[in-house]
Amino acid sequence: MTDDEVLAEFRAAExxxxxxxxxxxxLRSPKYLQCARVxxxxxxxxxxxxxxxxxxxxxxxxxxGAVVSPAMGGVIIGHEMGRALGVPAMFVERPDGEFHLRRGFALAPGTGVLMVEDVVTTGLSSREAIRSIEAAGGTVVAAASxxxxxxxGVDLGVPYIPLIRIDVPTYAPDALPPELAAIPAVKPGSRAAA
Structure with missing residues (x-):
């Protein structure tokens, strides 16, 4: 699938x-890819x-041997990646502010894991998810989104494979360009802003 075909899927899903x-x-951005919609x-x-x-x-x-994704945004793509690769899919979640496997999910020690996200912006959630997978006994062999x-430019400590790279500028809240500052800000994702 080419980048244009991937973007066409996002456009078709609005x-x-x-x-x-x-x-x-x-961070703030003038563009947002709503993976939940796609x-x-x-x-x-x-x-x-x-x-x-x-x-x-x-x-x-x-x-x-398994796909693990962070809840919330990674759950659907993680499930689909597990299906595409023919391996179990599970997710980590933050019941106490840190990612953990729950709901009876477990990894046999040394299980090779693909950590899958919907979008990687800074890599913070991905690195947190990778640490939690390793703490649960898995060996993260790669990350994907x-x-x-x-x-x-992100370094997740493992090979990282995205379907598409989108270069959209991001800004600190106190360093917005005037055209962005003039528009009310919206928080479309599932996680509270840092």
């Missing part, structure tokens, strides 16, 4: 938004997951 958005990192259609979610799975090198795929908003 998931490529423009305005003034507060990202979960606390993933609400099962056939579209399956297409995107299969396209992402196809980008994972064979030597990494051979090591994946539908969208990389980092400009390609």
């Amino acid at each position: 998931a490529l938004l423009e305005g003034h958005f507060i990202l979960s990192s606390g 993933l609400m259609d099962g056939a579209r979610a399956e297409r995107l997951a299969r396209a992402l799975a196809a980008k994972i090198p064979a030597e990494i795929k051979a090591k994946i 539908l969208v990389d908003r980092t400009g390609g």
Whole structure:
């Protein structure tokens, strides 16, 4: 799937938004990719997951025994990636502010894990999820996401495979350009801003 085809999926789902958005990192952006909308259609979610799975090198795929994603945003794409790769999918969540496997999810020691997110903006959630997977006994062999908003500069400590990289500027709340400052800010994601 080409970048244009991926963006066409987001546009078709009305998931490529423009305005003034507060990202979960606390940064501000004039564009937002609402992955929940693009993933609400099962056939579209399956297409995107299969396209992402196809980008994972064979030597990494051979090591994946499970997919783990962070709740909330990663749950659907994590499930679809598990299905595309033919391995169990589970998720970590923050009942006490830190990610943990719950709901009876468990990893056998040394299980090779693909950590999957919907969007990576700063890498903070991804690194937190990776630490929690390793604390639960898994070995994270790679990370993947539908969208990389980092400009390609994030280091997650493992190979990172995004379906698409989107270079959209982000700004600190006290350093907004005038055109963005003139628009009311909206927090569209599931996590409170940092």
